[in-house]
Amino acid sequence: MDLFGDFKSKLLSISREAAKVFEEQTPIEQFKSAWKYALEELKSPYSEVQLRNSLDEMLDLLLMEQAKNSKTNETGSCTEFFLKNEILGQMILAGNNKRIISFASQLVNMMDSHFLYNAAIHGPITKLLKDQSLGEQLIELEYHLSLKILESPELLQLFFLKPSNGHPQFSIFDHLIQFVHLDTENGDFARAAFEMLLCQCAANSDLEGYILQTEFSSIIVASLAGLHAQLPVVLPNISNRNKHNKEIFEADMKAFISFYKFVHMCLTKCPSDKIGDAIIKQFTDLFLAQVVFSTLNSCSDFDGSTVTSLYYIQTMIELTVNQKMFEAVTRFLLESSSIDDLDGLRARDILLSKLNSLSEDVVTSVMQILTSILTHQSNLAVSLLFEKCELVDVHLPVKISDHMELLNKYIPLLPKGTGPQNSNLDAYLADAISTMLVNKPLQKDASAVKDTDFEAEEEKLREKVAQLKTDPTLNKILQKFGGFFQHSMKINLALTGIITILATQPNQVLFSCLFEESDSTTCPSIHTIFTKLIGEVEQYKATIPNYEIRLPLIKQSLNDDLLSDFDQERELIRNIICFEEFIKEIVACLLMRAGSAQQSFSFV
Numbered sequence: 001m002d003l004f005g006d007f008k009s010k011l012l013s014i015s016r017e018a019a020k021v022f023e024e025q026t027p028i029e030q031f032k033s034a035w036k037y038a039l040e041e042l043k044s045p046y047s048e049v050q051l052r053n054s055l056d057e058m059l060d061l062l063l064m065e066q067a068k069n070s071k072t073n074e075t076g077s078c079t080e081f082f083l084k085n086e087i088l089g090q091m092i093l094a095g096n097n098k099r100i101i102s103f104a105s106q107l108v109n110m111m112d113s114h115f116l117y118n119a120a121i122h123g124p125i126t127k128l129l130k131d132q133s134l135g136e137q138l139i140e141l142e143y144h145l146s147l148k149i150l151e152s153p154e155l156l157q158l159f160f161l162k163p164s165n166g167h168p169q170f171s172i173f174d175h176l177i178q179f180v181h182l183d184t185e186n187g188d189f190a191r192a193a194f195e196m197l198l199c200q201c202a203a204n205s206d207l208e209g210y211i212l213q214t215e216f217s218s219i220i221v222a223s224l225a226g227l228h229a230q231l232p233v234v235l236p237n238i239s240n241r242n243k244h245n246k247e248i249f250e251a252d253m254k255a256f257i258s259f260y261k262f263v264h265m266c267l268t269k270c271p272s273d274k275i276g277d278a279i280i281k282q283f284t285d286l287f288l289a290q291v292v293f294s295t296l297n298s299c300s301d302f303d304g305s306t307v308t309s310l311y312y313i314q315t316m317i318e319l320t321v322n323q324k325m326f327e328a329v330t331r332f333l334l335e336s337s338s339i340d341d342l343d344g345l346r347a348r349d350i351l352l353s354k355l356n357s358l359s360e361d362v363v364t365s366v367m368q369i370l371t372s373i374l375t376h377q378s379n380l381a382v383s384l385l386f387e388k389c390e391l392v393d394v395h396l397p398v399k400i401s402d403h404m405e406l407l408n409k410y411i412p413l414l415p416k417g418t419g420p421q422n423s424n425l426d427a428y429l430a431d432a433i434s435t436m437l438v439n440k441p442l443q444k445d446a447s448a449v450k451d452t453d454f455e456a457e458e459e460k461l462r463e464k465v466a467q468l469k470t471d472p473t474l475n476k477i478l479q480k481f482g483g484f485f486q487h488s489m490k491i492n493l494a495l496t497g498i499i500t501i502l503a504t505q506p507n508q509v510l511f512s513c514l515f516e517e518s519d520s521t522t523c524p525s526i527h528t529i530f531t532k533l534i535g536e537v538e539q540y541k542a543t544i545p546n547y548e549i550r551l552p553l554i555k556q557s558l559n560d561d562l563l564s565d566f567d568q569e570r571e572l573i574r575n576i577i578c579f580e581e582f583i584k585e586i587v588a589c590l591l592m593r594a595g596s597a598q599q600s601f602s603f604v
Contacts, residue, residue: 027061028077034058035087042094055103058082063110082120089124098137104128105141113152116145122158129159129171139179139186139193142172146193149200156200160207168210173197177216180262181223183255191262195269202271211275221282224263225291227256228312234304235311260319267322280324288332296350301359310354310365317372330377333369334384348384352473355480360488367494374501382507388471394464394508396457403590406515410587413530415580464509465516469523474513477502482529485536489574496582499526503589515590530583537576544569551577 025033038054041047058078065076075083082088088107091100104125108116116122125145129138149155161169172193179190201208231253236246263283267276292313299306313333320326334348354366373381383391468474481499484492503514503526517525541547554573 027065028081031058031061031078031081034061039090039094042091042097042100048099051097051099055099058087059103059106059110062107066111083118084120086120086124088121089127092124092128101128101134101137101141105144108141108148109144113148113155116148116155116158126159126161126171129175132175136179136186138175139189142176143189143193145172146196150196153200153203156204156207160204160210162206168206170207170210173211173214177214177219180220181227181259183251183258187258191259191265194262195265198266198270198272198275201275208272208274211272212278217275217278217282218286220259220263220266221279221286224256224259224283225287227252227259228287228291228295231256231312233308235308257315257319260316264320264322264325267325276324280328283325284328284332288328292332293347296347297345301354301357301362306354306357306359307361307365310362310369314365314369314372317369317376320376326377327380330373330381330384333373334381336384336387352476355476360491363491364494367491367498371494371497371501374498374505378501378505379507382502382505382510386468386471386474386510388468388474389507389510390464394457394461396454396461396508398508407587407590409527410515410530410590413527413534413583414587415583461509461512465512465518468509468513469518471523475523478523478526478529481526482524482532484533484579485540485572485575487575489571489578492575492578496578496585500582500585500589503586504593511593526586530586533579537579540572540576544573547573 034054034057038051038058041051041054061078062082065078069076088104091097091103094100107121108125116125125141128134129142131138145159149159159170159172163169176190176193179186180194181187182190198211201211232249236249263279267279270276270279292309296306296309296313299309317326317329320329332347333351336346336348351366351369354362357363357366370385374385379391383389477495477498480487481495484495487495499514502510505511513523514526517527544550550570550573554570555577558574558577
């Protein structure tokens with residue numbers, strides 16, 4: 001006899017009968033029936049599936065009723081029964097079951113915002129939020145509440161409470177802040193909720209004050225520091241001895257990047273300057289000055305730890321768009337003020353010293369960081385990188401004749417077979433003048449500038465140029481450029497990238513220092529260095545066998561680093577190609593400057 005089969009058949013028969021009876025009921029009868037079953041199932045520890053089904057039926061009926069009455073704004077019978085009998089409150093009293101919290105979360109998410117105004121809804125939810133023992137179970141509910149507050153800001157007053165003792169309470173905020181650092185779905189919910197809540201500060205000064213008192217800025221920056229501390233000292237792909245599993249590293253890096261973006265978002269989206277300033281202060285004083293500086297200061301160029309630290313810094317720079325945050329990173333890396341009061345060591349001292357590192361990867365990493373900073377924070381970065389270069393520039397119209405004379409000196413340096421050569425140089429320069437006049441109308445002419453003012457500005461420019469030529473950092477970069485053929489092509493590509501950015505800066509003092517001849521032997525112009533290096537190129541070409549035959553072949557595989565054996569002659573040819581391309585780039589910069597909106601010209 002199949003007892004199990006008979007029992008299963010009876011259960012199916014009962015289920016079909018129950019479903020048939022349920023379908024024949026009116027919506028309110030179905031709702032009451034579902035609530036009756038749910039109430040019974042709440043008292044039973046073995047009815048999780050039945051409870052879920054009953055709650056889902058109740059929620060479906062409420063949503064169907066809301067959709068049906070959306071045009072009339074009437075309250076249906078199911079909704080009236082739900083509110084009048086304080087069903088949600090009864091559910092919570094029956095036990096803070098995970099299923100009840102999920103029901104409340106779905107209810108808030110799917111029902112109209114005005115539904116929350118009823119005390120039968122927001123009252124039980126407020127009570128639920130105060131139960132901190134529920135931990136992560138509340139996060140999705142708090143996310144949906146934050147979303148409703150974003151849609152209807154007036155709802156904030158229901159959850160941001162001001163008790164008689166004068167101390168505000170905001171359970172949503174207090175609870176979410178404990179989980180904002182998680183690299184999980186709940187962490188995503190918590191961070192997204194904060195983004196929406198921070199937006200309310202614009203219209204609520206009390207909320208702004210509350211957030212400042214909660215030390216929100218300290219907490220999120222400390223969380224960022226904690227995630228940074230989890231990152232390996234040496235990247236897995238640098239040292240085979242590193243046992244930090246690559247998958248674990250990628251997960252840790254993803255978590256750090258995600259939270260860095262969150263801090264960045266808080267600065268960008270929060271309308272409160274006070275909260276933004278508090279975040280920047282903690283970001284600078286705690287994260288940059290202590291965590292990042294300590295890591296950078298303890299690195300070695302020989303075990304991969306310096307490259308790793310620089311990689312993390314470069315990643316942060318690439319992620320940073322917010323102006324205040326980028327300025328904070330720029331000042332930390334380049335400012336002269338001391339971070340370590342004991343020995344006066346600064347991040348810039350460590351960073352710039354690495355330009356002379358014996359490690360190719362370290363040198364190129366530093367140059368990549370400098371390139372990124374100069375690209376995104378040009379004026380500030382130039383004034384900080386070169387201590388002898390003031391932030392306030394000299395604004396002096398340049399004579400077209402002087403600029404054409406400058407072009408006349410640089411264009412003949414172009415490699416043979418490119419650009420204008422001797423026979424058509426005059427015509428090429430004439431075309432350049434025409435281009436300047438068409439693309440850039442003269443801003444100042446002889447009648448617009450008094451002779452005394454012009455002479456005074458010229459003298460000021462000469463003084464500032466002479467001062468900048470003594471800058472040790474600028475001298476270090478140009479001296480490194482002067483030893484171009486002593487470096488690998490990898491370093492030279494990074495080096496020429498920096499010089500190109502400097503050459504295109506709107507700073508007139510820097511431009512004059514780089515391009516105009518002077519008596520300085522320690523800080524030669526780019527033209528002087530070009531002339532020296534061109535002489536070296538001619539000597540190298542004469543010593544390399546079959547140079548003209550090898551040149552086109554190497555050009556085709558210029559970026560091919562797969563060759564296992566280092567070929568010194570091949571690397572030299574690659575550097576020659578890189579150098580000659582750089583000459584073209586600099587001449588192009590000079591021509592582009594002539595037509596740019598940042599440069600004014602005159603005929604005086």
